[in-house]
Amino acid sequence: MEHLKTIVFDLDGTLYEDTHHFQYYANLLKGKLPFEKQTLFEEDYIAVGEGTHTLKIGRVYDAKKDLILAHLNGKVTNGWTWEGVEVTKEELTSHYPDSLSFDLFDMLSIGDLWWVPVSIAKHYGLTSEQAYAAFLQTREHMMTDDFILEPLKEFAQVLEKLHTKYTLVLMTNSPQTDSDVILKKLGFTSFFHDKIYEANKPINTTDRLTYISKQHHVPYNQMLSVGDNYINEILPAAIMGCKTICIDPFELFKDSEANYTVKDLSELSALLDKSLLK
Template identity: 25%
Template sequence: MEWMKEIRVLVFDLDGTLYQDENFIRPYLTYLFQDGDESVVSRWQTETERILKGEHPVKVGHFFSKAHKSGVRHKDGQPLSLYDWEGMDVEHPIESLRHSEGEMHYIGDSWGVLGAIAELVGIPPAVRSQAFLSVRRDMIGNLNSITPHEGVNAAIRGLKSIRHKLLMTNSPEEAAVGFVAKLGLENAFDTVVYGGNKPDGLIEYLRRYMNENGIAPGQIASIGDNAWNELYPIKRMGGRTVLVSRYETHDEEAWDLRIRTLDELAAFLLQLESDPE
């Protein structure tokens, strides 16, 4: 992969990219469905797991229409057709779906699946936000705690040929600062952006950085598990893309590299450093 020799800027996502741990799913659903009905929580946990395994009509790599409570097949982000939760086609004018209005929710990772479920059943945004903050608190503490991946951490810190290491997450600062420290990644990046408003915020940041530092798009590589937020915008600007996901995706876009595990991510970063210009 000759393109690796050109990389001078690395963009990292946080959730689902620098850790792969799904133990938060049931606790999050418990916080989400506040009535304490375990049967309801179990039902949606099963639905979540089926989607992630590719055993459900709703697919990783598709969008979810908030207004129509429907899955959305697409090509390069452009809607093609709609289907309901059971997989039956839904007749509706595709032209009415707009990314800019927040109408479509990308199902790119486990959080994306949970977000689609919350939209389907009508969980208010405030409840969803509080559930997220509660789960993050548990993940930082002793409940549902996660373990840092020492190989990835060492590889990130060892990237001496990279001019700029950016960590950008859509998670708010209050939910992410302690979490980054829990992962053992404090001071591992040149810049950390919380509440990044990806994908738009990512493009805005990189355009400024490129203009100020004389960096070409082909010198940038984005590493993430949510293609719509982290990979599509970089590919469109001419950068390189690395998908990190253990799940099969029905988004048919081609990325420069497909990684499934954190061990593979660590190996890629080590290779990147071993082949400097």
């Protein structure tokens, strides 16, 4: 990572790795279910967390057919019922002749922890409207003073040093109001030289990186993109010739285009410190 000039950071899951808000979200979703389903929800949520449930990060939940799917680039490879009974290959081929296309309502790609409680809630009958209301309520809660967000100390120190030596850019899909509150809670407000909100990644990732390159007079190979979403922040940047660090807590992207893969913020801090500050 020699000659690097500019570092582009994602926000959620990249500058902080708080998980309290997922529990808050899960509780809200659970509360919207009929009373007799709430214990079942709770049991499933714990089982997913312990890795003993068929539903896992990296898989897909087909809410219409109530099936859990594994896939490779959208092509279904395995399928299970909610209880974990494997679906036959014949059945899978007839259900899913084409590549999967994901949406936010019926075909849920379990890409991060946001998608776990919502999939369970949908399994127990929650509507998409109810689930979305719970999501908005959670985002709102994150803006209040009740929601305390502590930065990882070693990462905060690294970021502070980086901002005196490199141009730091924040690029997030979240709106400005939410993002600025989160930055303030973390104490990172003054560390970024440029901020791009509602970036519409991955569709506009390439355009945004082109803008950054022009605006800050830096060629792509002197830019580093750091993020926890492979499709949004890593793959498009790698294709353009930027350096990349992928945060991959669930080991979903072992054979990836990323220059470096780390499992959490602590590893990221160590890597940035070693390669950019020494």
